[in-house]
Amino acid sequence: MRVRKIIPACTVLLLLASVCHAQQDPLPSWNDGPAKRSIVAFVSRVTNQSAADGGWVKPEDRVAVFDNDGTLWCEQPLYFQFMFAMDRVRAMAPEHPEWKEKEPFKSLLAGDMKGVMAGGEKGMLEIVAATHSGMTTEDFNGIVKDWIRTARHPKFKRPYNECVYQPMLEVLAYLRANGFKTFIVSGGGVEFMRAFAEHTYGVPPEQVVGSAGVVKFETRDGKPALVKEPKVFLIDDGPGKPVAINLFIGRRPVMAFGNSDGDLQMLQWTTGGDGPRFGLIVHHTDAEREYAYDRQSHVGKLDKALDEATQRGWTVVDMKNDWKQVFPAK
């Protein structure tokens, strides 16, 4: 039996592990209920090649897309990328004495959040532009990684990339174990997310789709460099999500996961295709363990998409009742 000798020990272990795994609950942080059952039923259906209903989906078409803010990680009290930008303004202030007299920086540095918000979207964009440009893409990556390592969420007192939803990490792993390629498709900045997505979610940079600024190729210190400019190139939100999915991924997904009206068109596009399709919305109903918000929220407003979910048969996760646990154990 020469064949046996060829099989390395690790292969045997992997096989044993997958046999054990198949007997375990793939979604242990989910309470047994319609949301969990809809996910498992869908995955079972599309991976069953001999299903009588013809619901099998070829492995190469198993594409699942996930919004990030509010779907994979928390988005309160403000989008984490904006928390990062504000921390950067504080860190960069010594090099920018002019900010002491200039809004929205003046309010921010004085700790006056109401003043910052008074500047509206324009003020927020100024803060993002000032903190997300002028450096190379590689330097920016390092700055984000440092922030992820050192900053703490104001309510949960833990690193931002630990304020991720344990039940959704399980869905990501469960889908990958069933031959899905998992993509992030988020309004957040693509380079911001790539700095932690691989480590935090197991999603490699090339499977992260997001908003992007203009980047310029130039020579710095005699070496080629990519430099971030203070100018928006694409917004991956709302109708921009199916457009970005088409541009970056080039296939219509089979499953889409979101939590707000910014995900509406991505859900419509995904579930509007032929064959089996799955849409899911995370509804933030848990003021105690996380936050409770929907139709009136300034961040992650969920209104139209909640109405369409009923009409179109999308799964709505009731965070309070469907999730045994919200965040990973400390």
Added chain:
Amino acid sequence: MRVRKIIPACTVLLLLASVCHAQQDPLPSWNDGPAKRSIVAFVSRVTNQSAADGGWVKPEDRVAVFDNDGTLWCEQPLYFQFMFAMDRVRAMAPEHPEWKEKEPFKSLLAGDMKGVMAGGEKGMLEIVAATHSGMTTEDFNGIVKDWIRTARHPKFKRPYNECVYQPMLEVLAYLRANGFKTFIVSGGGVEFMRAFAEHTYGVPPEQVVGSAGVVKFETRDGKPALVKEPKVFLIDDGPGKPVAINLFIGRRPVMAFGNSDGDLQMLQWTTGGDGPRFGLIVHHTDAEREYAYDRQSHVGKLDKALDEATQRGWTVVDMKNDWKQVFPAK
């Protein structure tokens, strides 16, 4: 030995196949010479985890990028996408009686290529815009697939996607067998290439990066649709290549393959990183089996990049002498 029972027959076959494979020449269409040896030496180095020189590259960082026109498939007498666009003008002419009086369509329909070329880049863009917009992305995909199936190359009398370089198909397969993710990064249209890249090169849509037009999300016949507009969104050529690599892939590649000055910045960016890096240029030197052109060519001009290749130690493939065979056997 319960373990043995778990191992399915296909696993055994795969293991046997890979053992056999390892003993075979992975690049049989390449003559033994410096080009072939440089590829094999580089791949051996970056996949050898115990190498004393620390040249091992982690599997997740094994990203290789390939230009398409002139690198993976032929680009003469004109870029194939332009041959497609001209065929489309001829097919669409009955619905556009106004083209009979309007340049560059008038010349094209009269078979006057000199007249078409007299319109310069502006005229070519008009032909591309007229044939690449107004339809949904899914309809466009079907149109390209039909063309690939029915059109024939004027010199080689075979489908355009059979005018691909057998030696480069072998490089793609060899790199993938060694844990590389292979990407196409081309000035060609991303949606045009995706219609055949998976079947022709084994490169899935999400690993194809290219130029792109504006796409709009709208509702057609009550269903969500993505519609192509006659407007350029991004040009993936020259300095646009490292920018697009950063946007789509998010990692600096380890290996880059090109053939023209449009690949110069991609080669600079790839080989400008730390650790082992590899750059390769396909030099079209074979007028008999394919075409011979470089510094003076209108399509696929290779001038600056050829000079830099020597300075920077990039491999230059002499098509005539390095390739035993140019195209796959009929």
